[in-house]
Amino acid sequence: MTDSGIYPDLQGKRAFVTGGAQGIGRAIVAALVRSGVKTAIADIDPTAAKRAAVEVGAAFAIEADVRDRASIEGAFHHAVGRLGGCDICIANAGVSTMNHALELTDDEWDYNFAVNARGVFLTNQIAARLFVTQGKGCIVNTASLAAKVGAPLLGHYSASKFAVLGWTQALARELAPKGIRVNAVCPGFVRTGMQAREIEWESRLRGVSAERVVADYVAQTPLGRLEEPEDVADVVVFLCSEKARFMTGQGVNVTGGVYTT
Ligand SMILES: NC(=O)c1ccc[n+]([C@@H]2O[C@H](COP(=O)([O-])OP(=O)(O)OC[C@H]3O[C@@H](n4cnc5c(N)ncnc54)[C@H](O)[C@@H]3O)[C@@H](O)[C@H]2O)c1
Numbered sequence: 001m002t003d004s005g006i007y008p009d010l011q012g013k014r015a016f017v018t019g020g021a022q023g024i025g026r027a028i029v030a031a032l033v034r035s036g037v038k039t040a041i042a043d044i045d046p047t048a049a050k051r052a053a054v055e056v057g058a059a060f061a062i063e064a065d066v067r068d069r070a071s072i073e074g075a076f077h078h079a080v081g082r083l084g085g086c087d088i089c090i091a092n093a094g095v096s097t098m099n100h101a102l103e104l105t106d107d108e109w110d111y112n113f114a115v116n117a118r119g120v121f122l123t124n125q126i127a128a129r130l131f132v133t134q135g136k137g138c139i140v141n142t143a144s145l146a147a148k149v150g151a152p153l154l155g156h157y158s159a160s161k162f163a164v165l166g167w168t169q170a171l172a173r174e175l176a177p178k179g180i181r182v183n184a185v186c187p188g189f190v191r192t193g194m195q196a197r198e199i200e201w202e203s204r205l206r207g208v209s210a211e212r213v214v215a216d217y218v219a220q221t222p223l224g225r226l227e228e229p230e231d232v233a234d235v236v237v238f239l240c241s242e243k244a245r246f247m248t249g250q251g252v253n254v255t256g257g258v259y260t261t
Pocket residue numbers: 018019020021022023024025042043044045048064065066067092093094095096115119142143144145146186187188189190191192193194195
């Protein structure tokens with residue numbers, strides 16, 4: 001099935017998506033492919049990435065660690081070579097751990113910042129260097145609800161996601177005169193592997209059942225259900241399209257109404 005009728009300008013474009021093997025990234029890849037975009041998946045898990053590429057019809061998958069400049073730079077240039085160029089960069093790879101602020105370890109802090117903040121910086125910078133030479137290109141970063149409001153037990157994760165939004169805003173202002181748009185999406189409580197891990201951790205840290213944790217997520221969500229990866233992906237594809245031509249530097253909430261400003 002193709003969505004190319006909705007965004008005809010996306011037909012034939014080329015995209016590079018980090019963290020596309022699972023969860024939100026996989027849904028973004030699938031939605032881009034349905035819109036006629038030739039898409040490369042870059043992920044630290046090559047087995048899952050290759051499986052996802054076959055299942056959703058991506059062009060190919062490459063192993064890459066967004067924390068490492070040489071790794072992500074090599075993957076990006078490999079993708080540009082095989083796709084014949086690149087028009088869209090989606091910096092989506094991210095990780096979380098959960099802990100009480102006073103128990104947080106240096107390693108937890110550094111790990112969340114390395115993947116979530118440094119990973120987005122490296123991926124964006126490497127893609128933007130190409131986009132500047134083209135005089136066009138589009139970047140979408142996956143931030144979080146936790147980039148807008150500090151989340152308990154996720155202080156380090158929240159701080160790393162606030163960093164993503166600060167970087168997104170600054171980069172958008174620098175690159176706007178060069179014809180490049182840079183935006184972010186801020187998802188809420190999305191049903192993915194990351195969420196499954198967080199439910200288990202939160203249940204233990206709060207001393208409540210997993211069912212209670214999920215019920216609390218839903219109770220905070222005016223639209224009354226857990227978010228699905230596809231809810232995020234559809235907004236990302238919109239942001240990549242010409243329909244969003246006058247949007248840059250935005251952190252677009254896709255939370256079912258959890259957060260509204
Ligand atoms: N699930 C949620 O509720 C939620 C909410 C808000 C924001 N987010 C953000 O959405 C993004 C995707 O999260 P998800 O829920 O789909 O998680 P997920 O764990 O299901 O998928 C994350 C993907 O990123 C890959 N990855 C992890 N570290 C990497 C690295 N160093 N280099 C390359 N790839 C790496 C993983 O292999 C995996 O394929 C993340 O940035 C996350 O912070 C998630």
